[in-house]
Amino acid sequence: MELFQNFLQQTITLFAIMDPIGVSAIALSLLSPNITKSQISIIAKKTTTTILVAFFVVLITGDLVLKLFGIHEDSLKVMGGLILLLMAISMVTGSAMKSKKEEDESNKNDEELAIIPIGIPIAFGTGLFTTIIIFKNQVENSVEVFSLVISFCINALIFYLVLKNSIYIKKYLGLTGQNIITKLMGLIVGALAVQFIISGVVHLSQSYL
Template sequence: MPHFFDLLLQNTITMMAIVDPLGVSAIMLSLLPEGTTKETISKIAFKSTLTIIVAFFIVLISGNFLLQLFGIEIDSLKVMGGIILLLMAIKMVNGSSESKNQTKEERVETLRHDEFSIIPLGIPITFGPGIFATVVIIRNQSESFAAISAFILAYLLVALTVYLAFKNSIYIRQYLGITGSKIITRLMGLIVGAIAIQFIVAGISVLVKEYYT
């Protein structure tokens, strides 16, 4: 049981840092026009959270199959996933935002589509390549029932946090302010960067032993 809670805590922290609920909630607000009602935000929060939960279970079930289908080794994915996470971490530390390239007209147009909660907010802003690779890697490392259960529960806790962050995004922005949100995102970026380095080093070390020994 202590091992279960250790895995639960470790997986929750890892995925929480990668998803960065406060950061993506700020992106969501930046994509929405001013004057968006709380009721609309609540609906978007529910639909986007449901989207990332469905995406998680699809990747959880089919991740290994996709690796086998394309003949990709898990250690190669660790290296590539680590590079993706490292690039994400650099953007987070630098305070970059995916929404900066969108004009106000594009943001209004985005809201007109009911799919906004699914694309782009759910996928790929919240459930992007970084969390995709992380889910496949952790799933591959989770061999026991307890490890898989801890992994699933950890992600559901992250999804719940995303829902609460989206639903209360207006209050969070008022409480933390722009500076507070940036500080938290940059701290998460440091954690994501450390996770990325671990993935890259672990993957490269195995590949080097496999191909050069």
């Protein structure tokens, strides 16, 4: 039961941070307005492959990074929480959408944009990076690691399907609908950020006092 609860929490958390509908809106703003269904499908595959590779790299090397720099898990929780909090505020206020739209990518073709910047850092940014490392350090056995992998793969599949069909989603939801969903995801990310910060501060206080 506890394993399922953790799995559910991880899946919802990763979904909120990835915000596939919000990212798809940003992606469409960067891509050519005349992009075809087959082109957006190729871009969705490349972007999804990029975030999957990035996930496994972080999952495998995350502990090494912490040990290499002598970073305490709870310190990462606090810093990661702050990053997520800033990210949540920008999602709720809509400033993230505006700043990413303003990036000048006019000299690159659409398929080049699939990896950078759509894959990294828009879809797979610092918030997702720190959250994966935090989740990895919370697992206690291989079953829980497998659960985390499945959780991310489910979200990657959802991300792929949303990005692949982003033209239709934009048509039916419209800009207002996409903004509302992004703001709701921002509230969830913000609540998670507060939990990370409080948990990290409490554990650090106990270890130093």
